[in-house]
Amino acid sequence: MKTYARMIDGQVAQVITSAPDADGFVAPLDHRFPPEVLEQLVEFDPLKRPIPPLSLEERIAALLAAVDLHLNQAARAKGYDGIVTAALRAGYPGPFHDEGVAFATWMDSVYATCYQLLAQWQAGELEEPTASELIAMLPALELPS
Numbered sequence: 219m220k221t222y223a224r225m226i227d228g229q230v231a232q233v234i235t236s237a238p239d240a241d242g243f244v245a246p247l248d249h250r251f252p253p254e255v256l257e258q259l260v261e262f263d264p265l266k267r268p269i270p271p272l273s274l275e276e277r278i279a280a281l282l283a284a285v286d287l288h289l290n291q292a293a294r295a296k297g298y299d300g301i302v303t304a305a306l307r308a309g310y311p312g313p314f315h316d317e318g319v320a321f322a323t324w325m326d327s328v329y330a331t332c333y334q335l336l337a338q339w340q341a342g343e344l345e346e347p348t349a350s351e352l353i354a355m356l357p358a359l360e361l362p363s
Contacts, residue, residue, distance in 0.1 A: 221283050222247075222259040230272050233279050234259065235286075242299050277346070278336060284349035285332050285356070289325055292359050301325050316362045327357045 224232035234251075238244045247256060272280060286301075293304035296317070305325050307318025335355055338344040347355065 220261055221263065221280070221287075222261050224255065224258045225260055226258060230276060231258070233272065233276050233283065235283050238300065242303075274340075281336070281347070281349055281352055282332070284353060285328065288353050288356070289328060292324075293321060296361070320359070320361050324357065324359045331356050 220236045222234045222236075223230045224234060234247075236244055236247065247259070251259075289301040293299075293301040296304065298304040298321075301321060305318060305322035307314040308322040309318070332352065335344060335347065335352060339346055
């Protein structure tokens with residue numbers, strides 16, 4: 219999944235991700251946006267590059283995009299298309315069931331912790347985390363052996 223900042227007059231106007239849909243299809247950006255919007259896009263990796271100045275909603279969206287990427291990378295490392303496909307295995311008996319339960323439980327735990335941390339930040343109880351700092355505060359994946 220790639221993340222883009224739509225820049226207008228030197229300011230971030232929108233954060234756009236190229237996340238796959240439920241079937242795993244990633245629509246090309248030129249199918250989703252007109253040429254004048256495509257010219258305004260700047261690719262950035264929320265895990266490696268500092269996020270440009272954004273509104274509160276955009277900063278939250280960028281942090282959530284980094285968390286989504288973290289979850290999907292872990293699932294892809296085990297051969298799944300993404301976290302949803304890995305977690306889906308929890309619903310079916312078979313050789314991947316236990317691993318699916320672990321991924322589903324982890325995903326729920328990650329999002330519950332993430333939303334709690336974001337709420338603490340918005341309440342002033344926590345400094346605004348970078349994407350890397352937020353991910354470091356999330357639960358680790360524990361797969362069955």
